[in-house]
Amino acid sequence: MLKITDLVKRYGGGDPVLKNLDLTIEGESVVSIIGSSGAGKSTLLRCINRLVEPTSGSIVLNGTELTALRGAKLREARRKIGMVFQGFNLVDRLTVMENVQSGRLGYISTWSAIMRRYPKEDIRRAYELMERVGIAHYANTRADQLSGGERQRVGVVRALMQQPDILLADEPTASLDPKTSEQIMGLLRDLAGELKLPVIINIHNVTEAKEYTDRIVGMRYGRIIFDDTPAQLDQDAMDRIYSGSPHADRAEQTVAAQ
Amino acid sequence: MSSIAEQFGREDWTRHTPKQKARRFGTFAACAAAIAWALTSIEVIWAWVWDSPEQMGDLFGRMYPPDPTNLGAILRVLLETVNIATIATAIAVIMSLPVAYIAAQNTTPNRATLWIGRLILVTSRSVNTIIWALLFVAIFGPGVLAGIVAIMFRSIGFIGKLLGEAIEEIDKRPVEALEATGASRFKVIAYAIVPQVMPTFWAVSILRWDINLRESTVLGLVGAGGIGIILQGAIDTFNWPEAATVLIAILVLVILGEIVSAFLRRRIL
Numbered sequence: 001m002l003k004i005t006d007l008v009k010r011y012g013g014g015d016p017v018l019k020n021l022d023l024t025i026e027g028e029s030v031v032s033i034i035g036s037s038g039a040g041k042s043t044l045l046r047c048i049n050r051l052v053e054p055t056s057g058s059i060v061l062n063g064t065e066l067t068a069l070r071g072a073k074l075r076e077a078r079r080k081i082g083m084v085f086q087g088f089n090l091v092d093r094l095t096v097m098e099n100v101q102s103g104r105l106g107y108i109s110t111w112s113a114i115m116r117r118y119p120k121e122d123i124r125r126a127y128e129l130m131e132r133v134g135i136a137h138y139a140n141t142r143a144d145q146l147s148g149g150e151r152q153r154v155g156v157v158r159a160l161m162q163q164p165d166i167l168l169a170d171e172p173t174a175s176l177d178p179k180t181s182e183q184i185m186g187l188l189r190d191l192a193g194e195l196k197l198p199v200i201i202n203i204h205n206v207t208e209a210k211e212y213t214d215r216i217v218g219m220r221y222g223r224i225i226f227d228d229t230p231a232q233l234d235q236d237a238m239d240r241i242y243s244g245s246p247h248a249d250r251a252e253q254t255v256a257a258q
Numbered sequence: 259m260s261s262i263a264e265q266f267g268r269e270d271w272t273r274h275t276p277k278q279k280a281r282r283f284g285t286f287a288a289c290a291a292a293i294a295w296a297l298t299s300i301e302v303i304w305a306w307v308w309d310s311p312e313q314m315g316d317l318f319g320r321m322y323p324p325d326p327t328n329l330g331a332i333l334r335v336l337l338e339t340v341n342i343a344t345i346a347t348a349i350a351v352i353m354s355l356p357v358a359y360i361a362a363q364n365t366t367p368n369r370a371t372l373w374i375g376r377l378i379l380v381t382s383r384s385v386n387t388i389i390w391a392l393l394f395v396a397i398f399g400p401g402v403l404a405g406i407v408a409i410m411f412r413s414i415g416f417i418g419k420l421l422g423e424a425i426e427e428i429d430k431r432p433v434e435a436l437e438a439t440g441a442s443r444f445k446v447i448a449y450a451i452v453p454q455v456m457p458t459f460w461a462v463s464i465l466r467w468d469i470n471l472r473e474s475t476v477l478g479l480v481g482a483g484g485i486g487i488i489l490q491g492a493i494d495t496f497n498w499p500e501a502a503t504v505l506i507a508i509l510v511l512v513i514l515g516e517i518v519s520a521f522l523r524r525r526i527l
Contacts, residue, residue, distance in 0.1 A: 078437070083435065085435055091450055092432075113448060
């Protein structure tokens, strides 16, 4: 279970990007986070695995307080959090197998990592997952030879190799064409079910969010203003989430404060 | 409000304002003055310049035909020259890795290490190989060791600088992705940074070996080993035919080096 309480993130001295945000994700649900650009979706996701340092508040994953961790403890916690990125973030010059095995880097020794001597069970698991998503025949192909959809499948397998307790996906389909995008969303949903894994997906495509996820969280300028099943997301809610811009919101707040 | 055309007329247009023109003229004048001053400050004995074609012909006459009696010794020392270049390049490549790592802004642990890295690069690069060689001949005495260390010192700056720049230009997203998997700093370097700088690493190493091959041929002039010692000896004893043989040998070596490095570049990159 992931429990976020009173989370604040402020870059520099400006307005906070996340404002006293609370969010709880239980069990194996697939949750999508929607909201216009600049609403703080990416920041929220990156606060969970501490790629972004939260300013204050608490994030607890399965009983571990993540915000206080440092060094080796932080790396240990990160092993249990898989992440899928918008730009795939693969190492282009490495093969698909090396990219996939890099998800195990937190578990294997430095020497085995450098010599590319991966444990047998890791190789087996890699082949299983690659077969599951349909990229097994690319094991020895360099990552930059693959198409966008295939590259994102590598990204997903890399994250799943970590055997994570939770999977974060930061706009995983934003760089893909509509058809591939649906395939990846379907894959994420199915894998979440098969592996009993909670998944949080930042997404711009509301239609896909409604179709592929169990719960939709709507963010607007650092706050959660909608949190319900996809069926409850009506036009009114959509308008509230997407109307205006962070800039307009800021102006509104300034006016309200005066 | 009147338009610009109405204010200034429709037929007048100049690229520069009078003030800009004056400044440009001033800059040109200053450059010309600097060159004129440089010319007057160096003392050229013009008589020697005018009879230089004659001197050249004379020198060629004394060099021809090249004397191959010492060819065996020359080739042996030439091989030593290649070895100086190769050993020095190999060691410099390895030593420049940590320097590049701390001299790159995105990988250096902190401000202090960044400046240490840059200091090493600047020191190494601002001193010419021959000057390094003079220094190390004084320390280690004349011989191959001084030459190797001299070339090494100069190469660390060169390789470190270019490699450091390559590290600064890498795609940061894979680094972020691997940090997110909980990998240690060293593993992130090995998996996300090393593969990205590999092509630059090979290109720079080959280029530096190529340069070092040429530089090691002149090291002997200051007593730091290699073919230069024989050349110096030949010139000092006015043995021009042998000097010609040495020069031809160096030329052949440099051409061979060029071919080998071109071949390696094609194969590896």
